[in-house]
Structure formats: structure tokens, C-alpha cells
Amino acid sequence: MAPRRSSTAAVASEKQRPPAAAKSPAALIDAEAVAREVLRRSERGDHQAVLRVLGDDVSQGAGTSARKAFLRISMLIHPDKLPNYPDATKAFQALISALDLTRSGAALGAGSSVAPGKALARTTEGSVRTQILCPRCRTPWGAPSEGNPDYYYNFMMQGIRSFNCSTCLTNFGCLTAIHNCPWCKRAFEYDPDKYHRQITCGNEGCKKPFGFLMFHASENALKTARQQAQEEITARLRTAEAKQGRAARAARRAGGSGTEEEAQRLAESAFVHGLRDSCPRCGLELEGFEDGAKIQHLRECTDGPAQRAYRERQGQQAAEKEAAAKKATAQLRAESGAVWSFTGGRPEQLWMLDDSQLKKLCNQEGIGSRGSRDNLVARLAEHFAARGQSSPAIDCLPPRMHALSDAELSTICAAFRLKGKFESREEKVEALQDAAGGGAARPPATKRALKGKQTGGMRALSSGATPLAIKDAKPS
Numbered sequence: 001m002a003p004r005r006s007s008t009a010a011v012a013s014e015k016q017r018p019p020a021a022a023k024s025p026a027a028l029i030d031a032e033a034v035a036r037e038v039l040r041r042s043e044r045g046d047h048q049a050v051l052r053v054l055g056d057d058v059s060q061g062a063g064t065s066a067r068k069a070f071l072r073i074s075m076l077i078h079p080d081k082l083p084n085y086p087d088a089t090k091a092f093q094a095l096i097s098a099l100d101l102t103r104s105g106a107a108l109g110a111g112s113s114v115a116p117g118k119a120l121a122r123t124t125e126g127s128v129r130t131q132i133l134c135p136r137c138r139t140p141w142g143a144p145s146e147g148n149p150d151y152y153y154n155f156m157m158q159g160i161r162s163f164n165c166s167t168c169l170t171n172f173g174c175l176t177a178i179h180n181c182p183w184c185k186r187a188f189e190y191d192p193d194k195y196h197r198q199i200t201c202g203n204e205g206c207k208k209p210f211g212f213l214m215f216h217a218s219e220n221a222l223k224t225a226r227q228q229a230q231e232e233i234t235a236r237l238r239t240a241e242a243k244q245g246r247a248a249r250a251a252r253r254a255g256g257s258g259t260e261e262e263a264q265r266l267a268e269s270a271f272v273h274g275l276r277d278s279c280p281r282c283g284l285e286l287e288g289f290e291d292g293a294k295i296q297h298l299r300e301c302t303d304g305p306a307q308r309a310y311r312e313r314q315g316q317q318a319a320e321k322e323a324a325a326k327k328a329t330a331q332l333r334a335e336s337g338a339v340w341s342f343t344g345g346r347p348e349q350l351w352m353l354d355d356s357q358l359k360k361l362c363n364q365e366g367i368g369s370r371g372s373r374d375n376l377v378a379r380l381a382e383h384f385a386a387r388g389q390s391s392p393a394i395d396c397l398p399p400r401m402h403a404l405s406d407a408e409l410s411t412i413c414a415a416f417r418l419k420g421k422f423e424s425r426e427e428k429v430e431a432l433q434d435a436a437g438g439g440a441a442r443p444p445a446t447k448r449a450l451k452g453k454q455t456g457g458m459r460a461l462s463s464g465a466t467p468l469a470i471k472d473a474k475p476s
Helices: 007-016 029-041 049-050 066-079 088-103 152-157 219-254 260-271 293-301 304-342 347-352 357-364 373-386 405-415 425-436 444-461
Strands: 131-133 178-180
Touching: 029 049, 029 066, 029 088, 049 066, 049 088, 219 304, 219 405, 260 293, 293 304, 304 347, 304 357, 347 373, 347 405, 357 373, 373 405, 405 425
Parallel strands: none
Antiparallel strands: 131 178
16 A cells, blocks of 8 residues: 655645646645645644645735635545545535634744734733624624724623624623634633633533633723723613613502512403413414404413413523523623723722622622622722722713712712712712812712802802902901
């Protein structure tokens, strides 16, 4: 049996052929040898080298050259071209992966290094840009056509920001997205704690470790990202408050007890009045039926098996909805924690964290974790201030504070360690602005007294009275 030739030998034999040969250049190359070399370089993690197997000059992030190299190699090792080679499909998949990773700038092959002047927080050795899919339509996120800079990958994987799918517009983050292993191409569970570690995907038969690439971001880009992240947190607080308000008002209007029997009664009433088309007992769709026919169906709906099957479907849908809600809550919690750390982890920004994160932080710092949200924030703020970590500044305040509720403003006041009773939201906003501006915030009573004096002075001036100098005696 003749020994197998390496890809280098295959390429050399191609060059030694006389120009008069009638065969095409592709026919002069040992395709199986090229496929074996592609697999060998791919298993080594050197994706750029995979595209250089025929001698093409391919560099990181290359577009046209990487595509041309891919087409040349694919003409040789496509499974249709190698029907007798058992690993042809695997080699072709490795080639596709090499093209994707190289064009996205993630293929830092063996021996490569980061360009000078790009200060990264850690090494990128053994790291790749993993594939992220939309959880709804499974469209890959981060394609060059979307126009997002490479460092958005850092923000996504650290949970700092969530993004909208360019196809279905679904908003998702690192916990709700689908992450594919760069080696086996199957999905794996991800959380932001894994971003700075080498991991394995945990799928059966795949034990090859990998890390996550960190792209360089300028200081100006980081500053802009901090502002955007803080604005998103503030907008989320306003949205959550509005949603809670609507739910409370709806509950008051319903006037029910909130039990399953009450929900069933309301569903049947809506069905009878034509506000829903599916039977609330068996789930039968009666769209287009007259109201009398719906009432007649409801009276005769005694099919036990159909009702049980409908309840089981409802229970399954409710469980799926609850699981999705839990995942979304975990995503929001991870984002708020990541944003708090990303913006400096200052005590004056503890208002970004939710109750569970505040309690966890209290336990980590060894202080009491019981009490209301405001109490937890005030306790942590005092604890950090005693260690000299307090640094109030304007950028610690959320944008558009006047749109926040009274409860959220109270939490921000607790983060700034403002004490005293405020009688209005305006007093809280004014006190926060004073504290963030570097001045000593006056107690609420003092501010009200000063404001009253100013108002009284204005009334005296408007009435034509002669204003008195400070040292003038009041006429008897």
C-alpha cells in the first residue's frame, strides 16, 4: 500500500508538474491529504492555518482573502468530492468554522499575539469568539452586517448589555441566548462567571477546553458603554414600576381573590361576552360563532378527557412561561450586577441592584441582610463609607430622575446616605443633586425653612415693601 502524502507534498507535486499537462490544478492535489491537514490544524485550534493549507495569505479578520481560500479548499474536500473518505464531512465543517472564526477576528492561532497598544484585561490564548444565537429565531448574533463593533461581544458575554435580534427584534442577553460550543457545535449552558475561565461545553463526547475572546475597547467606548448601561438600568426600573402599577390597578378592578376558581370564572365570563374565542373548559376554538352558540357550548361542555387534556396543556404552557420568566429575571439580575461592577461598584450606585443581590452583598460583607430594600442599601452604603470607598459624583445619579417613583428616589437617597424626612419628590431630587455635586446636603427641614424665607422675601418685594438689610432693626 502506498504511503499517504502530506498536504505539503501534495502542493509540491502540483508545482513540479509541467505546464503542458492537460489536467486542472485541482486534479493535481491529493484532496484526502488536504482534508487530513485541515482536520489536524483545526484540532490544534489554528483556524487561520486551516485556510492557509493551500498557501493562501490569510490574516485575522480578513474578508476577501479568507473567502477565496475557503472556496479553493472547499472545491477539494467537499463531501461530494470525497465520497470514499469517511471524515470528509467533518473536515468540511472544520473548514466552515475556520472561515467564520477568521472573518469575525476570533482566530488567534497558535503562536499569535495581540497587537501592540491594545490593552486587554487578560490573555487571549486559547480563546475564541463563540457563536451566539437568538433564542427565538436562532439567527446568529454579531454578524458584520449588523454593524456592531467587536467589543460588543465583551459586553454581551459579561452581561453588561442585552441586544435586539436583527431578524425578529427579540431582546436577549447572555443568559437567555443560545451559545454553541466552537468544537462540537452543540449548545451549552453559559453564565457570566465563565467568561474569564477556560471551560468545556459539557456535551457528551466533547472534552476540548476553550476560552472566550476579549476584544480591545477604547476608554471612550467604555465611557459611552457605562452611560448607556446606566440609562438602560434606569429605563428598566421605570418599566418595572409601571408594570407593577398596571397589575395592581387590574387586580383592584377585578376585585377577585386571585384563586384558580376566580380566574376560571372570569375566563368563562369573557367567553360568554365574546371577549375570547376558545372555550375556557376544553379549549375548543369557536371563532366566528354567535354568542348564543358559545353559551350553548359552555352549557354542554362536559367532555372530561378533553377538559383534562386542555388543563394539562395549560399547565405545560404555564410551566414554560414561568421558566422563561425566571430566566428573564436571572438575565436582568445578572445585567444589573454586571453594570454595577462595570461602572465602578460605588456605594452611591447600589440602587442598581435588586433585593436578592443586596442580601448577597450584605452576606459577603458580613453585615445584616434583613430589612427593607432601603435599609439594606443604607447599611451597605454606611459600611463602604466607613472603609473610605464613598465617592459621590453626578454620574452616580440615574438620568431623568424626575421620572422615577418616590420609592426609587428613596432608595437612591439611602445610597447617598441622606437622612431625614423628605416631604416631596422635589426635595429628594434637590438633595441628591446637592450631594452628588460635592456640597454638603442640608437636612430637609433646613431646606424647607430657607425656601420659606425666600418665598416670603419675594412676597414682600411684590407687595412694594422696603426690603431690610441684614443688620437693620425691624421698625417698631
